[in-house]
Amino acid sequence: MSSPDTTEEGLVEESIESQEDLIIDEERDVLVESIKKDLGSDFIDSHVTPQIDIWIRVTQKAWLETARVLFEKYEMSFFNFLSAIDWKPSPFGRDMDAAIDNTDDEVDIESEMEWGVTGGEKRFQLLARVHNPVTNIGINIKADLEGDFPEVETWIPVYPGANWHEREVMEMFGISFTNHPNMVNLYLPTEFEGNPLRKDFPLLSRRAKPWPGIVDVELMPGEDDDETEESGEET
């Protein structure tokens, strides 16, 4: 966790945390419990931010089943988006502006993986969101994927709008979808090599010349400089 910059921010955080204890979001809690019951052992973890949002994590094989349950039973009829997250830290330095690259030692990088809300186990996580326009509750669904070039079932039978999103995920992350009718590149040329949104895909323009705007975040004299060291920006 980050340390608050000033004492005042610390106070704000504390007050919000105590508020969160007070706010009980029954509607969302009941919903999550009910989904948990429906999915059984395929339901791994959940997180509810009261009055704001829900996250659930399911297994890879229950990916399509989750969509079906949410669509049919909970009337999450609005398809919002489908994407993925690559949790492997970039081998090109944390900010991609670091003067020295991290070594390309796979083992170190793997052990450094940190997951976000609802945790995780694998490098690639699918991320999708559906929404119920009547009750106005949206839900984020995550699923861990096995392997370096994972395969997962398509959502098209339930949400036809997932078609293009899945093609985008395929070309950007190298995750392919089984039973997809048209699994070809959406944006990139057919002969393009690599998956640009993977963290180990280099942004070549940035490698050739560091982004000049990064000097904007240099510290003013007199401010404490412990932040510069950890972010590693040497210009």
Next chain:
Amino acid sequence: MNLEASTQQLSYIANQASDARVNIELETEGMTLNLGPQHPATHGTLRIIVRLDGEQVVSAEPVMGYMHRGYEKLTEVRTYPQVTTLVNRIDWLGSFANEVPFILAAERLMEVEAPPRAQWIRTALFELSRIANVVLFLGDMAVQLGATTPVFYAFRDREFVLNQIESVTGGRFHPNFDRIGGIKDDLPKGWIQETKDVLARIHSFCDEMQDLVVGNEIFQTRTRGIGIIPADVGLSYGLSGANIRSSGVDWDLRRDGGVGLIHDQLDWKVWTHPDGDSFARYWVRLQEVRESCKMVDQILDGIPSGPIMAKVPRIIKVPPGEAYVETENPLGVMGYYIVSKGDLVPYRVKIRSASFNNVSITPWVLKGVYVPDVISILASLYFILGDIDR
């Protein structure tokens, strides 16, 4: 060897010839029509490959990527304040509205809230960029159906709105004005009165469009009953904004979303239309411009005094976490999913843009329509290419 090859060739040619004869005798010959990438109906460079049977569309396949700029990758190497410069270019006609959900998501992660005055000015600019965006649509759809006059009126009156945005932010199209914790500057002197005059102009523009376009018999025949999208199909494709409200879904994030902006303190109405055709989409957008004018009018009367920036650290580091914030942008629901690991730069940003989902329904909705209706449907779905390709 040679003989075998030539026999194969001959039988192939014979097959082809017999196929062609069947085509001549039994059905009309299929034809492939390449719409775009430079067609005026595409607002940029969208290419649609349309397969025709006579005048009827058999299948339509959009081809994207002519303008893909890779913003999701670029945000991973920009600091949070630098990202607003990028996202301005997503929907370039209503660009201020693009910054708002990103800033709100970052604010949610940082647990900062903008002071009331900043929120009111934000909402005013948000609605002004909606007006600037949709006014152009109101003229542009008419010009695609063959009426050249309305688009000149639209460009003329949009300029006044852009002037007002420019005099606050300094940019006509790319304001880059929203900040984490507030906005960059306060309003200039005399802006409120000037904006009121502009709103009066937009009101009369809407009345003109009502007479010139909506009341026009040719316009009605070319749009009524054309490109009907049922509500459930639209929702499952992720259609949003006026496109889904014109299918009778009463859902507007300005009223129902409840994040960061002050629409809930204003008196306005969400318009819907039961038909779901091209005409309904035009009609709903026309009403929405009027509602936006009403909203801005109320905001101008009620802007509270006070600071415009909350207290935020000079170097913005967003605490680790994930947040998704969406707002009702001119083109539909736009959202940003931010994954932060506590660095100066976001770890991953997923940009959910409205047009991407709105256009993904085209293969479904264009099936079986006639060629002139393709233009009418594409125009009424109203997309911006930057919003599809990102």
